[in-house]
Every structure is written in C-alpha cells, then in structure tokens.
Amino acid sequence: MDTQTYPLNALTQRPMAMYHSWDSQNAWLRQIHTHNYLFVNPRTAEANGFGDGDWIWIESPINKVRCMARFSEAVEPGTVWTWNAIGKAAGSWGLSPKANESQKGFLLNHVISEELPPCEAGEHMSNSDPVTGQAAWFDVRVRIYPAEAGEPEVTSPQFKPQKRVPGQDPKRGKWQAFVAGAFRKKAKIQE
Amino acid sequence: MQDPTSRSDSDQGRVEVKETTCYMCACRCGIRVTLRDGEIRHIEGNPDHPLNKGAICAKGSSGIMKQYSPARLTKPLLRKQGAERGSSEFEEISWEHAFELIEGRLSKIRAEDPKKFALFTGRDQMQALTGMFAKQFGTPNYSAHGGFCSVNMAAGMIYTIGGSFWEFGGPDLDRAKLFIMIGTAEDHHSNPLKIALADFKRRGGRFISINPIRTGYSAIADEWVPIKPGTDGALIMAITHELIKQGLYDRDFLIKYTNSAELVVDDPSRDDHGLFRRFEMHIEEGCFDPENKLWWDIDLDREISTHTPGVDPRLMGEFKLEDGTPVKPAFQLLKDRVEEYTPEWAAHITGIPADTIRRLAHEMGVVARDQKIELPIQWTDTWGNDHDSVIGNPVAFHAMRGLAAHSNGFQSIRALSILMTLLGTIDRPGGFRHKAPFPRPIPPCPKPPNGPEAVQPNTPLDGMPLGWPSKPDDLFVDEDGEAVRLDKAFSWEYPLSVHGLMHNVITNAWRGDPYKIDTLLLFMANMAWNSSMNTENVRKMLTDKDESGEYKIPFLIVADAFQSETVAFADLVLPDTTYLERHDAMSMLDRPISEFDGPVDSVRIPVVPPRGDCKPFQEVLIELGSRLGLPAFVKEDGSRKFRDYPDFIVNYETSPGSGIGFLAGWRGKGGEKFLKGDPNPRQWEMYKENGCFYHYELPKSYQYMRNWNRGYLEWARAHSMIRYAEPITIHLYSEVLQRFRLAAQGKWPGRIPP
Ligand code: SF4
Numbered sequence: 001m002d003t004q005t006y007p008l009n010a011l012t013q014r015p016m017a018m019y020h021s022w023d024s025q026n027a028w029l030r031q032i033h034t035h036n037y038l039f040v041n042p043r044t045a046e047a048n049g050f051g052d053g054d055w056i057w058i059e060s061p062i063n064k065v066r067c068m069a070r071f072s073e074a075v076e077p078g079t080v081w082t083w084n085a086i087g088k089a090a091g092s093w094g095l096s097p098k099a100n101e102s103q104k105g106f107l108l109n110h111v112i113s114e115e116l117p118p119c120e121a122g123e124h125m126s127n128s129d130p131v132t133g134q135a136a137w138f139d140v141r142v143r144i145y146p147a148e149a150g151e152p153e154v155t156s157p158q159f160k161p162q163k164r165v166p167g168q169d170p171k172r173g174k175w176q177a178f179v180a181g182a183f184r185k186k187a188k189i190q191e
Numbered sequence: 192m193q194d195p196t197s198r199s200d201s202d203q204g205r206v207e208v209k210e211t212t213c214y215m216c217a218c219r220c221g222i223r224v225t226l227r228d229g230e231i232r233h234i235e236g237n238p239d240h241p242l243n244k245g246a247i248c249a250k251g252s253s254g255i256m257k258q259y260s261p262a263r264l265t266k267p268l269l270r271k272q273g274a275e276r277g278s279s280e281f282e283e284i285s286w287e288h289a290f291e292l293i294e295g296r297l298s299k300i301r302a303e304d305p306k307k308f309a310l311f312t313g314r315d316q317m318q319a320l321t322g323m324f325a326k327q328f329g330t331p332n333y334s335a336h337g338g339f340c341s342v343n344m345a346a347g348m349i350y351t352i353g354g355s356f357w358e359f360g361g362p363d364l365d366r367a368k369l370f371i372m373i374g375t376a377e378d379h380h381s382n383p384l385k386i387a388l389a390d391f392k393r394r395g396g397r398f399i400s401i402n403p404i405r406t407g408y409s410a411i412a413d414e415w416v417p418i419k420p421g422t423d424g425a426l427i428m429a430i431t432h433e434l435i436k437q438g439l440y441d442r443d444f445l446i447k448y449t450n451s452a453e454l455v456v457d458d459p460s461r462d463d464h465g466l467f468r469r470f471e472m473h474i475e476e477g478c479f480d481p482e483n484k485l486w487w488d489i490d491l492d493r494e495i496s497t498h499t500p501g502v503d504p505r506l507m508g509e510f511k512l513e514d515g516t517p518v519k520p521a522f523q524l525l526k527d528r529v530e531e532y533t534p535e536w537a538a539h540i541t542g543i544p545a546d547t548i549r550r551l552a553h554e555m556g557v558v559a560r561d562q563k564i565e566l567p568i569q570w571t572d573t574w575g576n577d578h579d580s581v582i583g584n585p586v587a588f589h590a591m592r593g594l595a596a597h598s599n600g601f602q603s604i605r606a607l608s609i610l611m612t613l614l615g616t617i618d619r620p621g622g623f624r625h626k627a628p629f630p631r632p633i634p635p636c637p638k639p640p641n642g643p644e645a646v647q648p649n650t651p652l653d654g655m656p657l658g659w660p661s662k663p664d665d666l667f668v669d670e671d672g673e674a675v676r677l678d679k680a681f682s683w684e685y686p687l688s689v690h691g692l693m694h695n696v697i698t699n700a701w702r703g704d705p706y707k708i709d710t711l712l713l714f715m716a717n718m719a720w721n722s723s724m725n726t727e728n729v730r731k732m733l734t735d736k737d738e739s740g741e742y743k744i745p746f747l748i749v750a751d752a753f754q755s756e757t758v759a760f761a762d763l764v765l766p767d768t769t770y771l772e773r774h775d776a777m778s779m780l781d782r783p784i785s786e787f788d789g790p791v792d793s794v795r796i797p798v799v800p801p802r803g804d805c806k807p808f809q810e811v812l813i814e815l816g817s818r819l820g821l822p823a824f825v826k827e828d829g830s831r832k833f834r835d836y837p838d839f840i841v842n843y844e845t846s847p848g849s850g851i852g853f854l855a856g857w858r859g860k861g862g863e864k865f866l867k868g869d870p871n872p873r874q875w876e877m878y879k880e881n882g883c884f885y886h887y888e889l890p891k892s893y894q895y896m897r898n899w900n901r902g903y904l905e906w907a908r909a910h911s912m913i914r915y916a917e918p919i920t921i922h923l924y925s926e927v928l929q930r931f932r933l934a935a936q937g938k939w940p941g942r943i944p945p
Contacts, residue, residue, distance in 0.1 A: 009420040011593075013376040013406060017249050019216040020314065021721045025262035025753060028253040039404075063727060074405035076417035076542065081404055085721035089756045092720070094262030107721060114698055114724035124704065125684065126695045127724060128338075131601040131928075132346045133680055133688030135339035135724065138420050138596040157727055162759045163279040167266030167766070167803060 006060060006141035008044070012084035012108050021085040024101050025093045035104035036086040037070035040144070041077040045069060048144050055147040060111035060140055066147055066156035067106040080144060082108055087155065091162035094169070106155040112140045204228035209798040210237055210882050212777065214770030215250035215257070217314055218242070218381040219777055219784050221882055222251060224798045231255045231771070231799060236382075241791055241886050242784050243382040251382075257769055258799070262753040264766035265803025276742060277734045279759040286806060289763060294818045296746060297328070300709050301819060305329035306646050307709040309677055309700065311693050312336065313716030317809060319781035319853065321714065324812045326652045327821035331640065331667065332677045332708070333656040334691025336716060339724075342690035343595035347604025349659075350687070350927060352617050353630035353898055353919040358782045360629060362587030364391040366621035369558045369586045370398045371551075373423055373607070374593015377407035384408065384589070399551070401426070402593060416551070422541040423594050424603035427610050429537030430552040432529040434613055439556025441584060441615025445506065447572075448899055449612055449921035451522035452504040453497055454485045458517050462938040465929040468518055470496070478636040478661070479917040485512075487520065494518075498574050521924035525609070559584035559614040564621050570892045572899045573918040581895040585621030586614050601687070605925070612921050618897050626785035627889075628912035630898045630919045634659035634927065639667045639681045646675065651822060659689055661927050663934040664941040672945035674705050683944040686931055694724055701732035701743045710746040713757060714808055715767065720756035733760040750808050766805045771798050773807035774837050774875070778853040779866075779912070780845070786886065788894050790866070792855050793884035796875065809836040842870045851911045854878070856885025866910045 014020065017032040024030060038058060050056050052071040057064050058080070067082070075081060087105030090097040114135075116125045127136050164170070200206050204227045213220045213234075221240025225232040234254050238245030267289040274280035300308045309332035310325050312318070318335045325333030337345065348355035357379040362370060364387040388408060392398060400412035403420050418426060434440050445451040456463050472483040486504030488495040494512050495502055506522040519527075534545035534552075541548075564583035571577050588611055594603050616622025618630070640646075640654030641664060647653075660666060660681060667681035668674060674682035677699050678692040685692060697718060700708050716722050723729040735743045749761035752769055775795035777783055783792045801807075816824030817831040823843075826832050833839040845851045850858065850867040857877035858868030865887055871877070878885065893903040898919035908916045933939040 009403070011403065011420060013404065016377040016407065019250060021717045021755060022215075022753075023250065023253075023257075025260040026253050026256045027260075028256045029250065032249070062725065076403045076419065078419055078542065079403040085717075089720060092262075092754060092756045092759070094260060094754055107726060109721060109724055109726040112724045114694055114729070122684070124698075124702070126679070126692055127598075128685060128692060128694070129343055129598045129601050130685065131687050132342050133338050133678075133685035133690075133692040134341075134343040134346075134595055134598075134600050135692075135694045136596060136598040136600075137339070137724070138593070139598055159730070162754075162756065165264065165268055165279060165281050165754060165758065165764070166283045167264060167268070168754055169261040169263070 001141055002061075003141060006143050007078070008142050008144065009079045009138070010058065010060075010108060010111070010140050010142045011079060011081040011138050013081060015083045015086070018083075018086065021088070021093070024086065024088050024095060033083065033086050034100035036083045036106065037068050038080050038082050038144070039072040039075055040069050040080050041073065041075050042071045044077045044080070045071060048146070050146040055151065055153055056144050057147055058108070058111060058142050058144050060113075060142045061117070062113045063110045064156075065106050065108065065110050066151070066154075068104065069144075080142070082106070084108070089159045089162055091164070094164070097161035102158070103154045110157060111142060112137060200225070200227045200232060206232075209796070210879070211771065211798055212775070212793050212795045212883055213247075213251045213254065214316070214775075214795070215248075215254050216381055217316070217379060218383070219316070219793060220247065220251060220382050221793070221884060222247065222254075224771065226798065229799065231258055237882055239882050240884060241786055242884075244386060246382040246386055248382055254771065258771055260753065263769075263802060263805075264752060264754060264758070264764060265805060266766060267804065268761070268764040270762045275734065276747070276762065277730070277760050281764065286804065289765060290814060290818065292763060293748065293815060296710055297815070298819055301328060302648050304646075305648065305650075305652075306332055306675075306677070306706075308332065308712070309696065309708050309710070310712045310714070311696055311716060312714040313722060315715055315808075316775060316777055317781070319778055320809060320812060322656055323823060324816060324821070325656050327816060327823050328819070329646060329648070329650050329652050331646055331652055331656050331675055334678065334680070334693055336693055336722065337690025338678070338680070338688060338692045339694040339722065340690075341592045341595040342688070343600035343604050344591060346687055346689050347595075347601045348608050349629075349631070350634055350925060351605050351608035351922050352612065352623070353633045353921070354618075354625040355629070356589060356591065358626065358784065360623055360625045361787075362387075362589045363583075363621050363624045363787060364388065364396070364587060366564055366583060367391065367585045367587035368396055368562050368621065369554065370396055371401065371555070371586070371588050372398070372408060372412070373401045373588065373590040374595075375402070375408065375589055375591040376404070376593070379591060416543060416547065419540070419542045420593075421597040421599060424599055424606050425532070425537045425540040426543060426548065427603065427606040428529050428532040429534045429548050430555065431525070431606065431610055431613065432532045433534060433549055433552035434556050434610075435526050435529060437553065437556060439553070439560060440613040441559065442506065444615035445522065445613070445923070446504060447498075448617070449923045450484070451525075451923045452486045452506055452520050453924075454487060454494065454510070454512070454518040455521055455524060455924060456516055457509065457519045462933070462940075464938070465926075465932065467926055468512065468516060477915050477917075479632045479915045480920055482918070485518075487518075524924055555586050555614060559586045559616065566620055566895075568891050568895065570896060571901045572896070573901045573904065573916070575901070581620060583620030583622060584615045586616055587622055609923055612923055617921060618895055620895065624787040624895070625897050626787060627783070627790035628779055628785075628907070631913055632915065632917070632919055633922050634661050636914055638665050640675075641665055641667060643669045643675050657689060657691060660687060662930045662941065663939055663943070666942065668942075677705070677708060679705065693722075697723065697729050697732055697744070698725075701735060703743070708744070710748065711744055712748040712750070714750045715752070717755045717757050719760050730760070750811065752805065765808070765811055766803065768801045768805045768807045770795055772801045772805065773797055774809070774840070776840050776853045779855050780853055784884070789887045789889040790855060791884060791886045794854065794875070794878045796879050796883060807836060813839055837875055841872060841874050844870070845911070849911070854885070855887065856881070
C-alpha cells in the first residue's frame, strides 16, 4: 500500500440514533440524521486546502467519493471518519429521489475493496484477516482534496433513482403527523 | 394533535399495553407497547426486564415510525418479464406462486448439487434456524453477517479464554475500579452498557477510552487516548511488555488457570516444535484440552504432571526434559516474544507517547494487584480444591469492531485476551465475566465438515455449515486443498473463519470462483449498498450477464421488510414483517441475552397483525422446509411436522426426547421445568405472562471462575451447554495456531497446504 499517496486512515461508525441502513425510513430518526459528513481534524483539512463544510473528494486506490467535510477535534489527525449507512441510493427506502440521504449523504464503502490487489498469495485474496476472514473495513487508506469550483454540490457516485415497488405506499403521507386510531375511524375500517 | 393533558387515550378508544422485545438494534431490550383501538400509540422500556431495566433509547421509542414507514414491502414481487434486473420493475404475485417458484427451483438444485443454493443473512436474530435450514438442505453455503461484522472479536477471545464480549460475556462494571474501552463507539451492548457506565462513573470508577475518535461512550471517558487505527495490537503488546518487566501479573492465576506454566517443545528442528509436551495417558475421545501436560517443579527441579497438588512450577526459564527434549514454559515464550515490544517501539507505531503507554500499563497492573476484591462465596475447582472465597482484580475491558475490523484483528484481540489474563481478570468480580452458554471448550466442539463428500444430493450436510476448527484436518477443503464453500471459509487462506465471509459471496459467485451457483437467497442483508465493500462494482456484478445472456448469478431472492437498495436487484422479493408483527426466539441455541448471573432468553410476540401480505421469514423457512421434505421439518411419512413457527419453537428438540429446544423457560408438560424438559404446549403464553423473557439465576457458587468451576461445569453439561465438564484452561499460548504453522512448514502429520 502506497501510504505516501494515500496517507489517511478512513473509518466508519454507527450513530446512536440509527442502526445500519435501517432508519432512514423513520420519520422521527430522520430528524437527527438525513445525511453524513466526513469528519476531519482541522489540521488535516488545512493541510489539504479546504474548509469546514466544503465539498471534497475521498479517494482510495479503487474508487472515489464526493462528500462534504466537517471539522472535528475529536479525531486524531491521521484519521478521517463518517457515520455509516446514513447515505442512501436515490429512491430507496421509500425516500424521494431528491432526499438528503442520496444528495448530501454518502457511503464510504465505494472506496473499500473486497479483494486485495494481486500479490504472491494469489490474485483474488479477500480484503480480510488471513486467520478468520474478518472483513478489514478499517484498513482502507485514502487521500482527500477539495472539489473543483463548479462541480455539482451533490455527493458522488449517484445512481439512477430506484423506483417504488408495487405494494409500497405511493407517497409519504399523513402518517407523519400520525394519531393512532384516527385514520381507521375516518376510513371506517372495522376491527 | 391532541392535548394529552386534557384528553386521555382511554376516553377515545380501547387502550392496551403489550410486552415484547425491541429490534430497533441488536441489543434486544424489553419493551411495552401501548395501543389504542389496535394501533400503536407509543413504546416504552420494560422496567422489569433484566437487560434494560426500563431504559429505552431514541431508536427504540421510534419503532412506531418503522411500523408505518413508506418503505414497507407488503406484497411478494416477481421481476417483470423482460425487465432488466436492477430496474425495480416488479409485478405482485401470491405467496402460493412464490412458494411454487422457490420449491421448483430448490428441489431441483437439492437433487443435483445442493451447494448451488446459497443462503446468507444480515443482522437477523434467528441464526439457529437459518443455519439449521441450510444444513438440512445440504448446502455448506450459509452464514450470517458475522464475517463482515466482528468475527475477530468472537474468534480471538473464544480461541483464548473460551468466551467473548457482548452476548457471551462482558465487563463487570458493578465492581470494576478501572475500565478501559478500546475501539468501541456506540455499540454492543447499547442500553445495558449506558446504564452500567453511568453507575460506574457515579461510584467514582475511572474510564479510559482508547480510540482514534472520541464519540459515543468516549464522550464521558475520564481520559481519551487517541491511537492510529489498526495499531491496537502494538499498544497491547507494549503494555504486556511493561507488565511482565514490572512483575505486575497475577502469577497464581496464571499457574492454576492458564497454560502459562505448561512446557512447550522448543527445538525448531523437530516436527513437534511449539507443541505442548504431552505424556501417554488414556484419554476419552472428545473435544477438550486433555490434562496430559507438564510443569517444571521448582523444588524438585524436574518435570512433573500439571496441577500436581503442592507443586509450585516455573513460569520462566528453559529446561531439558529427562529424555533430553528442550522445553520452555508457555509464559517464557510470551516473555521472549514481547521482549522487543518496548513502549518506545509502540509509540512510533501507535502515535501514543511511550510515557503514556508506561503509565497505562502501570495503572492497570497496580489497580489489579492492590485493589483486590474478595467475595465470601465458596466454590470448588475442577481439581477438587475447595475455595472459601472468590477473588477479583478490578480492571475491566470492553472492545468491539475497532479492534476487529482490521486484517490484524484476530491477533490484536488475542493479545487483548492475554492482557486480561495476565491481570487475572477472567470470570472474576470486577473483571471480565462470562454469560451462558459460555464458557465453552477452546475451541468449542462443533466442527465444519472437512471434505467435499459432506455435500450430497437430497441429503443434509454432514456437519455444521459453521464451526470451530482445532487443527488443519478440520478445514473444509478438497483433495487439492481447494475451498468447498463459495466464500472459501475454512480454507487454507482463511482457516478460522468461524462466521464465514459474506463480503466475498457476490464477487465469488459472479466470477464462478470456486464455482458457479444457481440461487442466492439474501435475508435482510443490504448487499447492494452498505453491507458490501466496493459497492459500485458489486451492483454491476449483480446485473452482469454471461455470453449466453444469462445473469452470472442466475436467481436472486431477497427477503426484507423494507425497500432497500438490494430489493431493486431481486428476481423475487419476499416481504418480511416488522419486529412488532411476529414471533421470535432469542435462544440459548443461538445468541441469547444472558446475564452474568445466569442464562436469559427472550421472545417476541406480535403486538399488531402483519401489514398487507407480509409473512415472517421464519414462516417462509418452515413452509419451504416442509415442502422440500427436509428431514427436520417433516414426519417419517414425509408429511408436515410443524403447523407454523410458534409450533416449531415449542416442539422442536435438538434430538428426540432431549428436552432441549429453542426456549429454556417453562418446559415440561405443564411448564414446571426449566432449561430442560418436555415441550410445553402453553410455553408462549407463559413467556407472555412473564414479560417475554426467562431468567435463570445460578447459585452464587456457580457465578464465577466458570472455566474451572466444577459445580458450574457439571451443571452446564447437564443442560447441554457444553459436552464435557473438563477445565477450560486459558490458552495464553495457542497450540491450535501452532498446528497450522507446522502444517505450513510441512511438519504436521495430517493435512498440509498444497
Ligand atoms: S438499545 Fe434497546 S431500546 Fe434501543 S434500539 Fe436497541 S434494543 Fe431497542
């Protein structure tokens, strides 16, 4: 691994208010997180030439992701990190294709390879602990740099918006101001 | 919105409160759900529940919004004819149609080559059932999400101390004085750890957090030690170096309860180099570590059988056995190993100043040595010695994915387990304590199959899809040394992959390496998004076709309650229920919610009916098992054995008449028995009357030192948690790993790598 070109460690964590990908559909929990930032120590950000809230690229040897940066003193300078699975693909999880989750949220997974580059042990070795096969998510190395002026202010990569499927509620509805029993009565639904 | 102070719910409708178990994360707190006219009003923590004692978190109380989420799937769906995979074009079909499709496809696979069906599951809480389904089907291609989550935590600790953090053990914060948390964010446990940390801090305990990031629990730490990711092993080795140098280790604990004083052959030219010197002894065939090893007696200055009464053995030195074999105590090997790992060496790697490392080591060692706890609890060890009390060295640790999710995670976690052992904190007050069904032998008994002949048409798999190899001969490889499993678990590449490698399943199936499969069934695993590495390319693999225009992964079934990214790539979608709409068992056969003082299991009982045509995934498995005629799900005449999942949970026994089933509470015909007993037709009602959990409190004398506690081990054997009541000696030195090293050097008498 070329740690000169890719000097930083990149980590993810699970936030207190959401469990993996499960909660972007949850009206109450969406009030806490609808998108994520890359948290960067201000010293590291300064060295890489961008400010708090700026659009930046995170690049690893296999792929790159555009996102917004947020300063944090609560991280050692050699590490950048983000909340995992807040970012979503457009149109998934019953969200509008314009929802923050896909437009401002991002997934770090795109820059983490499931396999190692070909080496003496083989061509397709898993990116894992060689004893247990544990996925080595946190071994990824990246570099970060500011997005060009004029680049769109949305995260990258973007995917063709996912369509709703039959049987799903056609749109987000009154349930957001939900009062138990009221709709049943209004709709004259019998027990 | 109504004003709750002027109008009460019960003025307007029928109000009920129902108890069940939360599933807004994996923690499984007890909850009370208030309903009005059958609809959910709000969710609170259950104050009588042993796990969360009434606490509820933001996620738990927001369960109501999951119930009414616009992402809910409500109909079985089939990809439209002519529509491309990934385009999310589906038509609604009936469950009968869906079952016919799956049955047709899977019965053909099962008759031809069962391994062409792969079942992988995400953060489900029914691995005992999903694993059993795969075994019964006959496919080795099964695992849950553990391989991409925290398998290193389980493997590193279980291969060292016979138990691990979270469900199977944890820090005893009620009595600890010093608590060190490494690489944990807001993580397992959730509410219970918050409660324990609050109490710990109130009592004046000192909390040190070692983590590159200060978030989650670290916010209330007394000291934050920032560390470079992936260097925890170096820090722990340097701390170990200091503890040994300063003599700050629990010598008595190491001698009696670990393999520290046991003599290891030390001659690189020999084939048994690095193995324990064992003497001839009649040993019952079994999966435990037999006590046919040697100590070096200080007084007699010669070898002697371990645990000989009255003998004080050497921990350090090098010796020659009577027959001339050079040996060293295991502890000496550790000492040799960490000799060069000075705090200065680690400072360079970890970014932590050498003085801080020295201070941390000193603090751990001194608190453990000088602030001992003694509880007046009598117990008897496996060698027949009676003890009047239980001693504790009050230094507790907790760690999770931060240590685990690195390619060096297994060894880092083994190093942590060794550090905890040196401090004498294993299953003692104020340190680490086990939770039933652990401790288990090192490693536990179940093994994966060890050759391709275990996979046969129309036959259950010969062995468990996942198990605990103890030597190269337990690997699941063919004659050429190639992997039998699609994810290459238990191969020479990843020998101890005890939870599988789900993160390589799609790539391997797409490439056809080691072989092509036909049907992949994913249950609540978002493999087209956050559960895969290299997500953008994995999404392409899911839609990639071969020369003949067929998808490289021919058929993809996705079972989920919500419209995840993965649903778009399904050929067939099976709508699952939410946790408030179904029965579930958090079983002792799986990953229960036990406490330090004894086994606890729990259930979910539906509080509302399923929405639309949703069906609990468990019901899907029972239905498919019956339709496919899998032996565990049908009677001898081939007819269906279980009406539904609740019926299965009540009546399934691990073997006919064993009295052991999924739930431990209220067994026996009338619910008068516990842990073991005949099926009880009213078991679900009894769980319901008791807040949906069952808690068995062990006698005090069985609550500590369980690796070597005769009473506890015999009790655990009698209740089928372990197969042998032999002592579970801590593997300070891992002979298991040395067997694999010898195989790599061509010195192992059994299997060697190609
Ligand atoms: S911590 Fe408990 S209440 Fe909160 S989501 Fe997890 S199981 Fe539910």
